[in-house]
Amino acid sequence: MSNVNKHLTTGTGAPVGDNQNSMTAGGRGPTLIQDVHLLEKLAHFNRERVPERVVHAKGAGAHGYFELTNDMSKYTKAKLFNGVGKRTPMFIRFSTVAGELGSADTVRDPRGFAVKFYTEEGNYDLVGNNTPIFFIRDAIKFPDFIHTQKRDPRTHLKNPNAVWDFWSLSPESLHQVTYLMGDRGIPATLRHMNGYGSHTFKWGNAEGEAVWVKYHFITEQGVKNMANDVAAKLAGENPDYHTEDLFNAIENGDFPAWRLHVQIMPLEDANTYRFDPFDVTKVWSHKDYPLIEVGRMVLNRNPENYFAEVEQATFSPGTMVPGIEASPDKMLQGRLFAYSDAHRYRVGANHNLLPINRPKVEAQNYQRDGAMRFDNNGGGSVYYEPNSFGGPKEAPQYKQTPFEVSGEAAQVAYDHNDHYTQAGNLYRLMSEDERGRLVENIVAAMKPVERDDIKLRQIQHFYKADQEYGERVAKGLNLQVPQEVK
Structure with a gap:
């Protein structure tokens, strides 16, 4: 569509006569609050950014x-x-x-x-x-995990201590850590x-x-x-x-x-x-x-x-x-x-x-109102269900397929806790060059960790997945694989 002869307007459609100079009391001001175009521009500008996603922001x-x-x-x-x-x-x-x-x-x-x-x-x-x-x-661990990937609340810097402390205390992470630190991590x-x-x-x-x-x-x-x-x-x-x-x-x-x-x-x-x-x-x-x-x-x-x-x-x-x-x-x-x-x-x-x-396809439901409802908000149609006025109703043919559940309502972990076999298999699938880069990446990421007990705890996980894996990371960090896992 051509923009020739298009008038600049306010958000409510009124034409704007001057978009270069704010309205002031005389040439030196101060600026008048009655300049609603100025106020609208500034207020909208202040609100141009919705909160970014907590994760996946970029x-x-x-x-x-x-x-x-x-x-x-x-x-x-x-x-x-x-x-x-x-x-x-x-x-x-x-x-x-x-x-x-x-x-x-x-x-x-x-x-x-x-x-x-x-x-x-x-x-x-x-x-x-x-x-x-x-x-x-388990989703209950997700906020804690993401906190370790974000910035330290005191320094506002990324914190490798938090990253590796959490991973070393969460051995289920080993498979993904191995994947991430390998070639496909970038x-x-x-x-x-x-x-x-x-x-x-x-x-x-x-x-x-x-x-x-x-x-x-x-x-x-x-x-x-x-x-x-x-x-x-x-x-x-x-x-x-x-x-x-x-x-x-x-x-x-x-x-x-x-x-x-x-x-x-x-x-x-x-x-x-x-x-x-x-x-x-x-x-x-x-x-x-x-x-x-x-x-x-x-x-x-x-x-x-x-x-x-x-x-x-x-x-x-x-x-x-x-x-x-x-x-x-x-x-x-x-x-x-x-x-x-x-x-x-x-x-x-x-x-x-x-x-x-x-x-x-047209959404047909009874959701109404809320901020920024910019369609007709359901118009004057029926707004509850069940009703006898011909509003949309459930369709039993779309019920979900059942599956059996059993057991007590309790906070329980997964039954299977082998966190090492698949991580070790992934390591062994890699070529020697890929393994070398994996170990280099892990060592570089772990060197800034200030406490050796965190490093040693993580090294144990690598060793349990594959002995060579653990030994090479330990050597890169100038540490020894703890005797209790050998």
């Missing part, structure tokens, strides 16, 4: 589509996964975890990998990371990394049969990583390197793509598998549950406005569609509440009405 996003290449109706009735060739529009947000909104892209950190599918049954958010696992497996670009749902989810088909499922987005660009020295150089010279790379690739028509695969586990296997399949610190063996291709995701359009689309985009693992449900994964169960609650605080109770979050 991010980049893009629009695209998901095309189904393998019909999944055998496993799920979710329509986006039914019918080969079906295309679903989507939006993705990539992010770092620990840093603030202005932090560098090329730090050693997991990357958020959050996909919003605008399906014909409503939005479906798959909110994962570029790692198939996580540091903890992806070369956002286009050259895989994405994962990380958690276990449940799929249900039209016949009411259910399976457990894990998601894997495999990059078609190939996995490429970044060396420490290059990452550090870019962090200083171009802290927005990943954001810029993604934008430029799409702008130049080099559209990045990922192949979505899933692992499928029969419900009954969850009771006998050698690892708890709901423990997000563990993976399922691909030999036991091979990858099955589902479809292809392509990013082909940049946002027109970063704030409106990337910053105000809200994702929640609880945003699901019929045929996709939660599992008993304790970390996932906490996220089902926490993510949407964060958005209600950060963006507002009506965040799902914003264009970037609004479903392509």
